[in-house]
Amino acid sequence: MYPTVELLPNSGKTGTTGASSWYYSNAPPSQSVSAMPKPEDLRARKAKTAAVASITAPSFATTAASASDGTSDVVVKLDPATVRRINELEKVNWHDVQIKIEAPFSGRKPGKTQNVRRVLASQKTFQNHLSDDIANHELQLQNPLYKPDPYDPATTPLGYVRSVAEPPSTNATRYRRFCEICGYWGTIGCLRCGVRLCSGECEATHKEARCTRRF
Amino acid sequence: MGKASAPRLPNVLVMDNGAHTIKAGYATRNTDPSDCTAIPNCIARSRDRRVYVGRQLESCKDFGSIVFRQPVEKCDAKSTTLILTEAPNAPTPLQTNMDQIVFEEYEFGAYYRCPASQLVVWNDIGQLFNPGTTLQHNAAECVLVVDSGYSFTHVIPVINGKSFQAGIRRIDVGGKVLTNYLKEMFSIRQLNMMDETYIVNEIKESCCYISKDPRRDLDICKRMKRNSIVKEYVLPDYKSLHKGILRERLEKVPQGKEAEQTLVVGNERFMAPELLFHPGDVGYRQTGLPDIIMKSVNSTPEEYRPLLLANIVLVGGNAMLQGLKERLEAELVPMAPENCIVRIGIPEDPIKYAWQGGVALGNNKTALEQHRIARADYLEHGSTWLAKKMAGQSLAAVQAGASSGVASSSNKRRRSSPG
Ligand SMILES: [Zn+2]
Ligand SMILES: [Zn+2]
Numbered sequence: 001m002y003p004t005v006e007l008l009p010n011s012g013k014t015g016t017t018g019a020s021s022w023y024y025s026n027a028p029p030s031q032s033v034s035a036m037p038k039p040e041d042l043r044a045r046k047a048k049t050a051a052v053a054s055i056t057a058p059s060f061a062t063t064a065a066s067a068s069d070g071t072s073d074v075v076v077k078l079d080p081a082t083v084r085r086i087n088e089l090e091k092v093n094w095h096d097v098q099i100k101i102e103a104p105f106s107g108r109k110p111g112k113t114q115n116v117r118r119v120l121a122s123q124k125t126f127q128n129h130l131s132d133d134i135a136n137h138e139l140q141l142q143n144p145l146y147k148p149d150p151y152d153p154a155t156t157p158l159g160y161v162r163s164v165a166e167p168p169s170t171n172a173t174r175y176r177r178f179c180e181i182c183g184y185w186g187t188i189g190c191l192r193c194g195v196r197l198c199s200g201e202c203e204a205t206h207k208e209a210r211c212t213r214r215f
Numbered sequence: 216m217g218k219a220s221a222p223r224l225p226n227v228l229v230m231d232n233g234a235h236t237i238k239a240g241y242a243t244r245n246t247d248p249s250d251c252t253a254i255p256n257c258i259a260r261s262r263d264r265r266v267y268v269g270r271q272l273e274s275c276k277d278f279g280s281i282v283f284r285q286p287v288e289k290c291d292a293k294s295t296t297l298i299l300t301e302a303p304n305a306p307t308p309l310q311t312n313m314d315q316i317v318f319e320e321y322e323f324g325a326y327y328r329c330p331a332s333q334l335v336v337w338n339d340i341g342q343l344f345n346p347g348t349t350l351q352h353n354a355a356e357c358v359l360v361v362d363s364g365y366s367f368t369h370v371i372p373v374i375n376g377k378s379f380q381a382g383i384r385r386i387d388v389g390g391k392v393l394t395n396y397l398k399e400m401f402s403i404r405q406l407n408m409m410d411e412t413y414i415v416n417e418i419k420e421s422c423c424y425i426s427k428d429p430r431r432d433l434d435i436c437k438r439m440k441r442n443s444i445v446k447e448y449v450l451p452d453y454k455s456l457h458k459g460i461l462r463e464r465l466e467k468v469p470q471g472k473e474a475e476q477t478l479v480v481g482n483e484r485f486m487a488p489e490l491l492f493h494p495g496d497v498g499y500r501q502t503g504l505p506d507i508i509m510k511s512v513n514s515t516p517e518e519y520r521p522l523l524l525a526n527i528v529l530v531g532g533n534a535m536l537q538g539l540k541e542r543l544e545a546e547l548v549p550m551a552p553e554n555c556i557v558r559i560g561i562p563e564d565p566i567k568y569a570w571q572g573g574v575a576l577g578n579n580k581t582a583l584e585q586h587r588i589a590r591a592d593y594l595e596h597g598s599t600w601l602a603k604k605m606a607g608q609s610l611a612a613v614q615a616g617a618s619s620g621v622a623s624s625s626n627k628r629r630r631s632s633p634g
Contacts, residue, residue, distance in 0.1 A: 082498035089395045089497055090366075090387070092412075112322075115315040115598075122312070129306040153381030153514065154374070155606070160304045165386045165494070165501035166510075176496050180403060183482045184437045198437075210403070 130160055181205050224324040226295040227583065229573035231331050234302075235365035235390065235532070238570040242298075242577030248567050296587050297323040298573045300331040303369050303383050310605070311598050318593045325587040327576075328605050330378055331569035332360035332371040335530055337576040338568060343528065343560030352579060357522035359512065361504070362569075363533035365390045368491060368504060370511040372523050382514045384507040387499060388490045390532050394419050396497060397487040405478055414459060418448050418480065419487065421461045425538035426485035427545065436482040445481040452476070488536050492546070505546040524551050527559045534565035 078086070111117030124132075137159075140146050177186035179198035186196025190203065193211050197203045231238040240251040297317060301310060310328070317326050340355040341348045354376040362369045366389045372382040398415045401408040408415050426432045435442050441464070449460040452474075464479065490496055492503035502510075512523050524547070529539065540559045547557045562568040576582055593601050 078498065078500060085498055086387075089392045089399070091395065092391065111320065113315070113319040116320045119312040119315060124308075126306075126309075129309055132308065133306040154377070154379050157304055157380045158383060160306070163304055163383045163385050165384055165503075165507045167500040168495060168502045168506070176493060178486070178496070182404070182437070183400065183486055184433055 133159065134161065180210065224294055224296045227298065227574075227577035228295050229298045229334075229570055229577055231300045231334065231567075231570040231573065233300075233331075233364055233566075236566070238567050240570065240574070242574040244578060246574045246578075248564050248571060251567050251570050253566070293322055294324055296325040296327070296577070296583065297321075298334070298577055298587075299326065299328045300334060300569060300573075301328055303330045303332070303371060303378065303385070307602060310602060314593070314598055314601050314605075318590050323590060325589045326593075327583075327587045329586075330371065331530075332362055332369070332373055333376065333378055334569045334572035334576060335360050335362075335528060336373045336376060337572035337579070337582075338562070339575075340526060340528060340560070343562060344526075344558055352575070353582070354576075355526065357519055357526055359508065359523040359527045361508065361527060361529045361534075362531045363389060363491065363504075363529070364531040368507075368531075368533070370504075370507050372511055372515050372519070374515065374519055374523075379515050379519075382511040384511045386491070386494055386501050386504065386507060388494050388501075390416075390419075392497075393423070393487050393490060393533070396490060397423070397483055400483050400487065401478055406476070408478075414450060417459055418461075418478070420535075421459070422446055422448070422480055422484050423488050423536060424485055425488050425491070425536050425542045427538060427542055429485055429489055432485055433482055444484060445479060446484070448478045448480050450476045450478060488533070488539075491533065491539075492542070505543060505550060508543075508547060509550050520552070521555045525556045525558045527557070528568075529559060529561045530565045530568045532566055534561050 111120050177196040178184065179186045179202050180195050181202040182198060184198040184202075186198060188197050188199075188203065189195065190197055190206055190211055192207070195206060195211070197206055227242040229238075229240060229242050235255070237254045238251050239254060240246065243250075299313070299317065301313065313328065314326070317323050317328075336355045336358045338355075339351045340358055341351055355373075356375060358373045360369075360371045360373055362371065366387075368386045368388055370382075370384045372379040394412060394416045397419055398408050398412065401415065432444060436444055445464060447462050447464045449456065449462065451457055451459050461480075486496075492505070494501040494503060508527070512520050515523060527543075527547075529543075533539070540561055544557055544559055547559075551557050562571075564571075576586070588601060588604055
C-alpha cells in the first residue's frame with residue numbers, strides 16, 4: 001500500500017485543530033491572522049495604489065473588481081457569537097484533539113532535499129499562507145516597478161478571499177430563524193435569553209431544560 | 216513539445232486529493248471505478264486510543280468517539296506520471312510545496328496538477344445527459360462543475376479544459392458543516408451527539424435529502440405526529456449492533472429491545488442539507504448555491520453562458536443527496552435567461568468522477584503529453600517555471616514575483632547537492 005506522508009506538523013495552534021493545510025476557519029482574516037494588516041488599512045492602501053497605477057497601467061485590484069461583476073472587496077463582518085458558532089460548525093472534532101504521529105516517514109530521516117525538509121519543518125497553517133498571499137499581493141501593488149499583466153478574467157485568479165459567495169440580497173430569506181426545540185419557524189423569542197422558539201409548548205420545554213440566562 | 220529528455224513512463228497514477236477522502240488508482244485501458252481506492256484523508260484515534268491512518272480505518276470496529284486528524288497522504292512510484300488534484304484558489308506557496316514533494320521526495324517521472332474540476336471535464340459529459348451517445352475522448356468544451364465536498368461547495372466554469380478564474384465561486388458549506396449542524400440539532404433536541412461525528416455522518420448519509428419545498432415539509436413535520444418524513448435511527452452500541460439502522464418509527468418498544476438507543480429524525484433530514492441553499496441559517500453571510508451558480512455563469516463571456524447552464528455537472532459527496540438536482544433545477548430555471556436551457560447531470564459516482572476524468576486523461580496519450588511536466592524539466596527550470604506551466608499561461612506577475620526569490624535560490628541549492 002501507499003506510504004503516508006505527514007506534510008504537516010503536529011503542533012496545535014489555537015483555534016485550529018492543528019491539522020492539515022486545508023483546515024479553514026471562517027473567522028474574518030482580521031481576527032484570525034496576526035500578520036495581516038487591518039482590512040481598513042488594506043482598502044485605503046489599495047485605493048491609493050490603484051489611483052497611482054491607473055495613470056501608468058491598469059491596476060490589478062481595480063480592474064479585477066469591476067470586471068468580475070461586482071465582487072465585493074468589503075470584508076463581511078460577523079458578530080462574535082456568529083463567528084464562534086461558525087467556527088464550531090467547521091471543526092473536525094468537537095473537542096480539540098492532537099494525535100501524535102510517531103514517524104511520518106517510517107524508518108528514515110524525513111526529506112531528501114532541502115526543499116522537502118523545509119516543507120516538512122514548516123509550521124505554517126493554511127491561514128498563514130492565505131494571509132501571506134494577501135499581504136504579498138498588497139506589497140506588490142505598492143512597488144513602483146510593478147507592472148501587472150493585463151487583466152484577463154479567464155486566467156487571473158480571484159483568490160480565496162474574493163471567491164467566496166456574497167451576502168444574500170436584502171429580499172432573500174437572510175435571517176431565517178428556527179425553533180431551538182423542534183426546528184419549526186422560530187416566530188417568538190424567549191423573553192429571558194432571546195433564543196427563538198415556535199410556540200408556547202416549545203417555550204415551556206426550553207425554560208425547563210435549556211434556558212440558562214435570567215434577568 | 217521538444218521533450219526529448221522525457222523517459223518512457225508506463226504508469227499513470229491518478230490521485231484526487233480531497234479533504235475527506237483521497238481517491239487514488241492507476242489509469243489503464245480497462246480501469247473502472249472499482250480500481251479506485253478511496254483512502255480516508257485522516258488520522259483517527261478511537262476510544263481505546265489506537266491510532267488509525269487512512270485505510271486502516273476500515274479495520275476499525277468501534278467508531279464511537281473516534282477523533283479525526285487530517286494529514287495529506289501521498290503515494291510513491293518512480294516510473295509513473297502523477298495526475299494530482301488541488302483545491303481551487305490554492306495559495307501559491309502550498310502549490311510549490313506540493314510540487315517539491317512530488318518531484319524531490321518521491322521523484323515522480325512526470326506530473327500534472329490541477330483542480331479536480333479540470334479533471335471532471337475529461338469524462339464523457341455527453342453521456343450524463345444523453346446516455347448512449349457516441350463516445351467522446353476529448354475534454355468537454357464547456358462545463359459548469361459544481362463540486363460540493365467536505366469543506367466547501369465550489370462552482371467552477373471550465374471552458375476548453377481550463378477553469379475560468381473569475382467565475383470560481385465558493386460557499387463555505389460542505390459535508391463537514393452539514394454533519395456538524397446535524398450534530399448540533401440532535402444534541403440540543405434529543406441526545407448529546409457532539410462527540411459522535413462518525414455516527415452522525417452515517418445518519419446524514421442514510422436519510423438526509425434536499426426538500427423540493429422545505430416550508431411544506433416543515434409543516435408536515437410539525438402538524439402530524441406520524442408522517443412520511445419522520446424516521447427513527449437506532450444507534451450502534453458496538454456490542455450487538457455495529458452499524459446504525461434507519462427504520463420507521465415504532466409504536467412501542469419491542470420486547471427485548473429496551474436497551475436500544477434511538478434518535479428520532481424528523482425535519483433534521485432536510486433542514487440540515489438546506490444549508491446549501493441558505494447558508495444564512497447558521498449565520499454565514501453567504502448566498503446559496505443557485506445564486507453563486509448564476510454569479511459564476513454571468514462572470515463568463517456571454518457566448519458561453521447558455522452552454523454552461525446546459526452542462527451543469529454535480530460532483531462531490533453532497534451530490535449524492537437525494538433531490539439536489541430537482542431542487543437546483545427548479546430554482547435555476549426562473550433565474551436563467553429565457554432562451555437558456557438548464558440541464559443538470561449527476562454522475563453515477565459523484566465522489567470518484569473527477570478521478571475517473573483523470574483516468575480518461577491518463578489514457579489519452581496526446582493530451583497527457585501536452586499537460587504533464589517531466590521531472591528532468593523541473594530539475595532544469597525550477598519551481599517558479601513549473602508553477603507557471605501548471606497554470607497553463609504566464610500568470611499575473613503578482614504570483615511569479617512573490618515566489619521567484621525563493622525558487623531561484625532553491626535551484627542553486629539543488630544543483631550543488633545532487634538528489
Ligand atoms: Zn418549537
Ligand atoms: Zn430562554
